[in-house]
Amino acid sequence: MLIAIALACGPTANTSKTTPAPPPRTDRWSKLGFEDRHSVMTFTVLPNMARTWRDFQKTPSPEMTCRTCHGKDAEANDYKMPNPSLPHIDPAHPPPGPMTEFMKTRMVPDMINLLGASAEHFGCNTCHVK
Numbered sequence: 001m002l003i004a005i006a007l008a009c010g011p012t013a014n015t016s017k018t019t020p021a022p023p024p025r026t027d028r029w030s031k032l033g034f035e036d037r038h039s040v041m042t043f044t045v046l047p048n049m050a051r052t053w054r055d056f057q058k059t060p061s062p063e064m065t066c067r068t069c070h071g072k073d074a075e076a077n078d079y080k081m082p083n084p085s086l087p088h089i090d091p092a093h094p095p096p097g098p099m100t101e102f103m104k105t106r107m108v109p110d111m112i113n114l115l116g117a118s119a120e121h122f123g124c125n126t127c128h129v130k
Helices: 002-009 034-057 066-070 098-115
Strands: none
Touching (some): 034 066
């Protein structure tokens, strides 16, 4: 009896053929503590991005470590970003060339997905000083 009442009072079926929009992506990364961030970077980001970097660089094995992005003093700086030792980038005037295209089409979108970040919270100046 209660099931029948609950069903009768529940939402009506959606008869439209349109697919509902996905929920907005949250900035999950900003909510993680240091240990959780370290785990995501070590076990998810680094292996995936190292393969992407290897393929772009056309090297036989991945040549990427934490220091590639976070700099030689990564541990001493608590892996803070942006990293001033990376080239400074103004996203309104990025340098032309294949590296910029690779960063825009592969690195940034892949990092957004791997980190569970949103495009509003991740871009050129997440890693590079403006």
